Amino acid sequence: MPGRRGARAWVPPAWVAWGAVVVAFAFAAVSLVWATGSTVGLDTLGGSIERLGRERDPALLAANAVALVLKILGGVLALALVQPWGERLPRRPLLALAWSAAALLVLYGALQVTTLVLVAADVVVPDEVLSDRALRWRLLLWEPWFLVWGLLLAGATLRSQRLRPA
DSSP, rough: OOTTTSSSSOOHHHHHHHHHHHHHHHHHHHHHHHHHTTTTTTGGOOOOHHHHTTTTTTHHHHHHHHHHHHHHHHHHHHHHHHHHGGGSSSSSHHHHHHHHHHHHHHHHHHHHHHHHHHTTTTTOOOOOOOOHHHHHHHIIIHHHHHHHHHHHHHHHHHHHHHHHHO
């Protein structure tokens, strides 16, 4: 039986990397809709975000524009891990950025989902009450989206790192 040194390290499948790309750009599309002042789907967020969105608050529109840019950059980062042009980028900084982004997304998503589970279970009372609809949407879609994106990006980064070590 070969030792650990002889065993090949597991490499995540390619779909994980492409999933990170799709999730990032789909999430960017949502930010684009809200950054342009659309109110479509705002009721799924609830609270002050919904209110400010309906008022077309300039600060919220700007925040959505910044989120749009960051999500596009996140999609480009994921693409750099799977496309040949990404091989021309400095390897260690690319991997460090990808691991950092993945960790941030997973941490944020996990904290948000945990908080919403506690709110839904009436363990925590939020400062701002959300409608049942908004709570459901945020618990089942919006906040887990960060977590899923982070896990996919981590898988894409691991795949890239294992296929082409730094």
